Amino acid sequence: MSFSLMYTSSCMLLIATLSLFMGASVVYADDTVTIGGVFNISGWAEGEKSKTAAEFAVDDFNEYLDMIGADWNLKMRVEDTQENANIAFHKLSDLRSSGIDLVVGMAFSHFISLAYNYIETNDILVISHAAQAADQEIDDGIFRLVPNDGQQVPAISAAVQDANVTVLATVSRIGSWGDGIVDGVEDVFDGEVIKIIRYDPESAYYSSEVSFLDTELAKLIDRHGVDNVGVLFVGNDEFIQIIQQMKLYDNVSKVRWFGTNNQAGQSYFLTDPIVQEFADKTEFVAVRSIPAQNNAISTALDERFIERYNTTATIYNYAAYDAVWLLGMTILQTQSTESTTLIEAMPAVALHTIGASGHLELSHGGDLVNAAFEIWGVQDGQWAKLGEYAPTD
Numbered sequence: 001m002s003f004s005l006m007y008t009s010s011c012m013l014l015i016a017t018l019s020l021f022m023g024a025s026v027v028y029a030d031d032t033v034t035i036g037g038v039f040n041i042s043g044w045a046e047g048e049k050s051k052t053a054a055e056f057a058v059d060d061f062n063e064y065l066d067m068i069g070a071d072w073n074l075k076m077r078v079e080d081t082q083e084n085a086n087i088a089f090h091k092l093s094d095l096r097s098s099g100i101d102l103v104v105g106m107a108f109s110h111f112i113s114l115a116y117n118y119i120e121t122n123d124i125l126v127i128s129h130a131a132q133a134a135d136q137e138i139d140d141g142i143f144r145l146v147p148n149d150g151q152q153v154p155a156i157s158a159a160v161q162d163a164n165v166t167v168l169a170t171v172s173r174i175g176s177w178g179d180g181i182v183d184g185v186e187d188v189f190d191g192e193v194i195k196i197i198r199y200d201p202e203s204a205y206y207s208s209e210v211s212f213l214d215t216e217l218a219k220l221i222d223r224h225g226v227d228n229v230g231v232l233f234v235g236n237d238e239f240i241q242i243i244q245q246m247k248l249y250d251n252v253s254k255v256r257w258f259g260t261n262n263q264a265g266q267s268y269f270l271t272d273p274i275v276q277e278f279a280d281k282t283e284f285v286a287v288r289s290i291p292a293q294n295n296a297i298s299t300a301l302d303e304r305f306i307e308r309y310n311t312t313a314t315i316y317n318y319a320a321y322d323a324v325w326l327l328g329m330t331i332l333q334t335q336s337t338e339s340t341t342l343i344e345a346m347p348a349v350a351l352h353t354i355g356a357s358g359h360l361e362l363s364h365g366g367d368l369v370n371a372a373f374e375i376w377g378v379q380d381g382q383w384a385k386l387g388e389y390a391p392t393d
Contacts, residue, residue, distance in 0.1 A: 033337055035327060036095040037076040038105035043083025044237055047107060050129050050320035051078060053313060054104055056304060057324035074328050085114045096122055101339045104323040109133035109177040112142060125339040127327060129319035133176040134184065137365030141343045145319035145357060147289060147371035152261060153184035155287045155373040155389040163256050165230035166191035167220055171213060172234035174198050181234045181260060206242045214249035221251060230256040240268055243278045257282040264288030264376045265314060265383050285377040285386060289315040291358045298356040315357065322355030329353065
């Protein structure tokens with residue numbers, strides 16, 4: 001087994017050349033291999049940025065193919081899910097009907113849940129850049145280049161306990177992802193977890209949910225004291241609308257609030273005055289997943305993101321970038337575009353690959369093994385790292 005160092009103008013990839021794949025001849029229908037890119041472009045800020053990261057990766061990988069004299073190139077057909085699981089399923093079906101069974105994206109766990117039987121029945125290879133529900137770590141054709149939430153949960157619990165909160169109320173998005181985080185925190189948190197709100201993300205205003213939350217928090221504050229009560233939010237960008245509704249109530253902003261990787265670093269905490277005021281009053285902190293090892297790939301991608309978005313890339317953006325490279329390298333190593341062949345080979349290729357996310361070693365269920373977390377909060381109008389959390393076996 002030999003190692004070779006591969007360069008493009010903006011990234012470096014360390015790959016182990018697997019001898020079992022050498023000697024096979026590549027067979028393509030034409031000189032372009034088309035993959036699907038299923039992203040939440042119009043419904044989630046991270047969706048647009050992750051699409052951009054994947055497009056950067058396609059360009060970089062094609063530059064590498066040209067450098068080594070390969071007779072094929074990679075193309076990505078992008079589809080927008082509009083943050084809707086049914087639309088995501090239809091986009092996946094459309095891709096499959098067009099002969100495309102290699103897909104990156106599919107950000108949310110409930111997208112995968114809805115489409116799971118279709119994915120498995122049709123031997124579709126999916127590399128998700130953001131789905132993290134712990135119960136989806138299954139030995140199948142779906143790979144997730146992010147740590148599952150079984151690893152994020154202890155970091156959340158540690159952040160809450162560090163704030164001396166002993167009673168934790170939860171506000172979570174309906175679905176396996178939200179339920180999984182809340183249930184996981186309940187299992188490891190030393191204090192009491194009270195599940196107050198499970199909300200429908202399709203709700204327009206969240207007024208009834210916030211009213212009920214304020215009433216229930218008043219009871220908890222009266223019973224336990226304001227300093228001992230906190231709230232964990234498990235959701236996505238709809239937090240903006242929820243915070244705007246909370247401005248009409250008193251008790252919701254009297255206690256500490258905590259968030260997940262989906263809130264850490266989001267710009268709306270800095271640009272929206274109502275959200276900014278809420279974060280200041282509640283001393284809001286969030287767990288942030290980070291690459292286990294910083295390297296030239298993540299640094300180069302950060303530089304491109306700063307130029308494009310005036311912010312560094314997130315773990316989801318790194319994962320979208322890595323998903324394209326991992327898929328491309330598995331095609332190159334196996335000399336095949338057959339999804340079943342690629343599914344079988346991908347863990348071996350990933351084991352010997354360094355990406356923007358660090359070492360891409362996968363678990364037996366196809367999830368990224370390496371995980372590192374930081375605790376972030378808003379201070380003086382900017383996101384700042386407040387601490388670190390290292391998972392233990």
